[in-house]
Amino acid sequence: MIVARRYARALYEEGERQSKTAAVDEDVAVIRTTLEASRDLLSFFQSPIVPAGKKLNVVRELFGKRVDIVTLRFLELLVENDREEILPDILSAYSRMRDEQKGIVEAHARSAMPMPEKDREKLAQALEDLTGQKVRLHVTEESDLVGGIVIRIGDLVYDASVRRQLERLRERMEAGSYLLN
Amino acid sequence: MATAIRPDEVTSVLRRELGGFEAGTDIYEVGTVLQVGDGIARLYGLANVQAGELVRFPRSGATGMVLNLEEDSVGVVLFDNVDKVKEGDEAKRTERIASIEVSEGMLGRVIDPLGNPVDGAGAVSGETFEMPLERKAPGVIYREPVKEPLQTGIKAIDSMIPIGRGQRELVIGDRQTGKTAVLVDTIINQKSTHETDKPVFCIYVAVGQKSSTVAQVKRSLEENGAMDYTVIVNAPASSPAPMQFIAPYAGTCIGEYFRDTGRHALIVFDDLSKQAVAYREVSLLLRRPPGREAYPGDVFYLHSRLLERSAKINTNDGVASLMNDVPNSLQGLVKGGGSLTALPVIETQAGDVSAYIPTNVISITDGQIYLEADLFNAGVRPAINVGISVSRVGGNAQIKAMKKVAGTLRLDLAQFRELEAFSKFGSDLDPATQRQLRRGERLVEVLKQGQYQPAPVEEQVAIIYIATQGLLDAIPVERVKEFERQYVERLQMKHEDEMSQIRRTGTMSDEIAELLKKEANDLSSLFKEEVAV
Numbered sequence: 001m002i003v004a005r006r007y008a009r010a011l012y013e014e015g016e017r018q019s020k021t022a023a024v025d026e027d028v029a030v031i032r033t034t035l036e037a038s039r040d041l042l043s044f045f046q047s048p049i050v051p052a053g054k055k056l057n058v059v060r061e062l063f064g065k066r067v068d069i070v071t072l073r074f075l076e077l078l079v080e081n082d083r084e085e086i087l088p089d090i091l092s093a094y095s096r097m098r099d100e101q102k103g104i105v106e107a108h109a110r111s112a113m114p115m116p117e118k119d120r121e122k123l124a125q126a127l128e129d130l131t132g133q134k135v136r137l138h139v140t141e142e143s144d145l146v147g148g149i150v151i152r153i154g155d156l157v158y159d160a161s162v163r164r165q166l167e168r169l170r171e172r173m174e175a176g177s178y179l180l181n
Numbered sequence: 182m183a184t185a186i187r188p189d190e191v192t193s194v195l196r197r198e199l200g201g202f203e204a205g206t207d208i209y210e211v212g213t214v215l216q217v218g219d220g221i222a223r224l225y226g227l228a229n230v231q232a233g234e235l236v237r238f239p240r241s242g243a244t245g246m247v248l249n250l251e252e253d254s255v256g257v258v259l260f261d262n263v264d265k266v267k268e269g270d271e272a273k274r275t276e277r278i279a280s281i282e283v284s285e286g287m288l289g290r291v292i293d294p295l296g297n298p299v300d301g302a303g304a305v306s307g308e309t310f311e312m313p314l315e316r317k318a319p320g321v322i323y324r325e326p327v328k329e330p331l332q333t334g335i336k337a338i339d340s341m342i343p344i345g346r347g348q349r350e351l352v353i354g355d356r357q358t359g360k361t362a363v364l365v366d367t368i369i370n371q372k373s374t375h376e377t378d379k380p381v382f383c384i385y386v387a388v389g390q391k392s393s394t395v396a397q398v399k400r401s402l403e404e405n406g407a408m409d410y411t412v413i414v415n416a417p418a419s420s421p422a423p424m425q426f427i428a429p430y431a432g433t434c435i436g437e438y439f440r441d442t443g444r445h446a447l448i449v450f451d452d453l454s455k456q457a458v459a460y461r462e463v464s465l466l467l468r469r470p471p472g473r474e475a476y477p478g479d480v481f482y483l484h485s486r487l488l489e490r491s492a493k494i495n496t497n498d499g500v501a502s503l504m505n506d507v508p509n510s511l512q513g514l515v516k517g518g519g520s521l522t523a524l525p526v527i528e529t530q531a532g533d534v535s536a537y538i539p540t541n542v543i544s545i546t547d548g549q550i551y552l553e554a555d556l557f558n559a560g561v562r563p564a565i566n567v568g569i570s571v572s573r574v575g576g577n578a579q580i581k582a583m584k585k586v587a588g589t590l591r592l593d594l595a596q597f598r599e600l601e602a603f604s605k606f607g608s609d610l611d612p613a614t615q616r617q618l619r620r621g622e623r624l625v626e627v628l629k630q631g632q633y634q635p636a637p638v639e640e641q642v643a644i645i646y647i648a649t650q651g652l653l654d655a656i657p658v659e660r661v662k663e664f665e666r667q668y669v670e671r672l673q674m675k676h677e678d679e680m681s682q683i684r685r686t687g688t689m690s691d692e693i694a695e696l697l698k699k700e701a702n703d704l705s706s707l708f709k710e711e712v713a714v
Contacts, residue, residue, distance in 0.1 A: 158208055
């Protein structure tokens with residue numbers, strides 16, 4: 001994890017130095033999608049059996065014309081340093097770092113009922129007001145919640161689900177034990 | 182008592198409970214389990230969690246304590262449901278630093294280090310007070326020198342290695358030398374204090390022991406009527422290492438409750454060697470660097486901060502109420518004059534008291550009681566080596582009468598030991614040496630004591646007095662025990678007033694001394710006649 005952060009920082013700083021930050025951002029997104037789409041590519045990078053030479057060839061062929069020279073050089077550096085298997089970690093560390101710099105937070109909301117677009121916008125706006133930062137909202141459905149929503153931003157969870165209320169009620173009744181004593 | 186509860190009562194109570202319930206958004210902090218195994222879980226997230234805080238794992242119902250705060254992860258030791266936590270599980274902060282709910286209803290119960298009863302007798306009753314497991318010891322100003330005796334009922338200890346209320350006295354020896362027996366007898370002897378205005382409450386902390394042994398201890402205490410004022414904190418060998426390592430702290434919390442409310446308590450840790458081993462296990466699994474004998478670097482601090490909390494508090498209520506770090510639950514309830522006496526136990530390997538952990542604890546406590554296997558096997562039980570045992574509080578914690586009679590005891594025994602090697606020469610020695618040997622043999626015999634037979638202090642004073650006065654010298658060694666038994670019986674029957682006077686006033690007047698001597702002489706004439714020479 002620490003190593004991934006270091007590489008991500010290095011990539012950013014080099015991009016910044018050459019004033020190509022926007023290009024690098026785009027490249028990172030492209031590489032990320034490519035890796036997510038192809039499990040084979042991911043396994044290929046993570047395999048210790050494949051020799052470095054072959055990996056370098058694949059990198060140059062796949063990405064040579066699609067990404068900026070800075071990013072390409074970065075990928076080659078990873079292979080040379082034998083660090084290509086943490087590439088996914090580096091990419092997510094880079095995205096996280098950029099989000100932090102731009103003041104964007106990721107919010108994951110789980111809702112008991114399907115949430116219409118209008119409500120999603122309202123929710124995103126409310127979260128932006130709450131956190132004072134821009135919010136990238138992801139919504140999923142989870143009927144186990146019975147009702148309401150659970151929103152997680154970073155480590156903090158805002159649990160406004162009916163399931164949680166029922167749990168709290170149960171905890172309170174167990175602690176009270178009026179009827180037992 | 183057994184009237185049925187009416188349905189409308191149930192409804193009204195339920196309605197009241199529900200009515201007072203406020204629905205609202207619950208906000209809590211979470212982390213995710215990255216890695217779990219061997220009772221340790223590594224979490225990602227929980228950026229604001231504090232060291233020593235409890236975290237809960239809702240999916241598996243496990244509880245853990247945060248011990249390692251690292252750059253990327255948090256190291257948590259799991260207390261229960263260790264096998265049920267999985268990678269990817271969520272962990273919630275409880276925002277509570279590890280603590281235990283203490284209540285007076287714990288007396289007579291067996292509990293685990295988290296405060297849950299494990300004796301199958303229902304929930305712990307009574308008002309509870311939340312006491313933090315980690316707490317700073319009282320500062321110098323809030324303390325007082327140790328002055329009141331804590332009678333163990335064991336003659337060898339009360340006479341030559343006296344323990345005072347608020348002292349820490351280490352019981353150290355190899356396995357099977359009678360360490361637990363000393364502790365149990367001391368607890369049983371506190372029964373008589375509950376008829377005075379300064380009762381002593383007892384806490385027995387069992388760390389890493391066989392459950393059968395603890396059951397035996399509980400039975401012994403029950404049979405001798407001691408369970409009523411004793412709490413047993415049990416972390417058996419089968420419990421996870423984190424439980425074993427916090428057990429002594431949990432016991433100390435209970436002791437502090439009594440100490441800070443102006444009362445006296447005795448806590449025994451059986452034993453701290455096992456706690457150190459459990460702490461070593463936890464530290465190594467948390468990847469903390471090992472030191473000598475693979476113990477972590479702070480194993481001294483583990484014991485020193487534990488034992489510093491056993492203290493004698495200043496008698497002045499005003500001063501005591503200003504004590505540092507009083508938990509919120511005790512605010513306004515603090516009284517002076519209380520004490521917490523600690524009897525930690527360390528088990529040595531082959532008598533090696535210069536090993537790492539024994540030397541650590543010896544330097545922390547106010548004295549030690551050495552139990553030796555050789556003495557035990559030779560029939561001297563309790564197998565206390567009086568020569569090298571010491572109590573740094575000493576005579577300040579003895580009643581005047583005992584101080585007087587025990588003065589020569591130590592000296593006589595020391596001289597006897599020096600000459601013991603020559604006893605094989607028998608009658609080839611000069612009369613003075615022979616006298617010394619005779620006296621010493623009988624003193625050793627008098628100090629032997631049966632298990633579960635603690636002696637009240639006035640009886641101890643009587644028998645030691647006549648022994649040091651030489652009134653037993655004429656009696657054959659193998660009959661000394663029988664003599665002692667009959668002598669004490671006589672005193673109890675014929676001179677109850679004088680005996681209780683010694684107990685109450687703590688002094689022995691010259692008249693009483695004469696009386697004791699006379700009774701001894703009368704009785705010994707019977708013994709002399711019966712011996713055919």
